[in-house]
Amino acid sequence: MANPRSRLLTELREVQKNPESDIELNANMDNLYSWEAVLSGPKESPYEHGRFTVKLVCPPSYPIHPPKVTFKTQVFHPNVNFLTGEVCLDILKTDWSPAWTLLYVCRAVIALLYAPNAESPLNCDAGNLIRSGDLRGFRSMARMYTRELACGHMTQRQIDECSKAMVAGDGRTAFDGVEGSGGGSGGGEASSSSSASASAGVPPLLS
Template identity: 50%
Template sequence: MQASRARLFKEYKEVQREKSADPDIQLVCDDSNIFKWNALIKGPSETPFEGGVFQLAFSVPEQYPLQPPQVRFLTKIFHPNVHFKTGEICLDILKNAWSPAWTLQSVCRAIIALMAHPEPDSPLNCDSDPPY
């Protein structure tokens, strides 16, 4: 657990230092729990999500970075890879393709990429076909 805390504190410092480097992502740690984070991400341009701001909730396991964080949308989103009711995200790096090289910031980037390029082969929302 100490290793995961150290890693999360390192990521926290990095996020603070590079706030202006990635204007599409605002990542915030819960003041009372380093294992709880929230993010605001901007919808990718040239998609139906452009102009929108979407809130994500991160629950980081004590085995992080050896295990992926659990991430879900708090903002309702109609997307083939997002469960409409729970906000659960079907993304390989959050499941079987996780690597300790990923950071919470890079997970946000991957989610933005998924918003722009849905994976119809692994839908969580079967009623949603990619609108583009």
């Protein structure tokens, strides 16, 4: 197993060589253990058109132990603490694998935005809306906060046009089968972790 610094440099070279269209991942060259990512909200979700800044801090024992991930952009989501930005995702805890990379973590976070798990909420307001079956109310709140807090890169006209398009498409399937909404298959936290990991779509970088 490579030492943490060598591993992080390898990941940085890979990110620079193969950039992702929906992920801007950068290392702090003064402190290689601290990274920052800008994630594009997934399509057909209330977060579409939003850009969310996320901080990833690796422990000295990385990749044996997972990074700490926090949203710097506030987001209305059951698995993200609205005030602290803490993320509830199993691959960042008990299901972590040293084979996974920071890019893979970013993909898993985007997948979590698309498919939240209302059974393990850090934001009870968001979780309660989904559990009660009020998906329209949840989408409306999530869109509002996305528009106000994550669309600073857009003009007001663009924001208004995108908002109208998202409202018009409110019947789409983005949250119809999420955990706890009544349409999902159940399974709690582990289900959230596995679905987010499977949807991440980025093969891990083996050190």
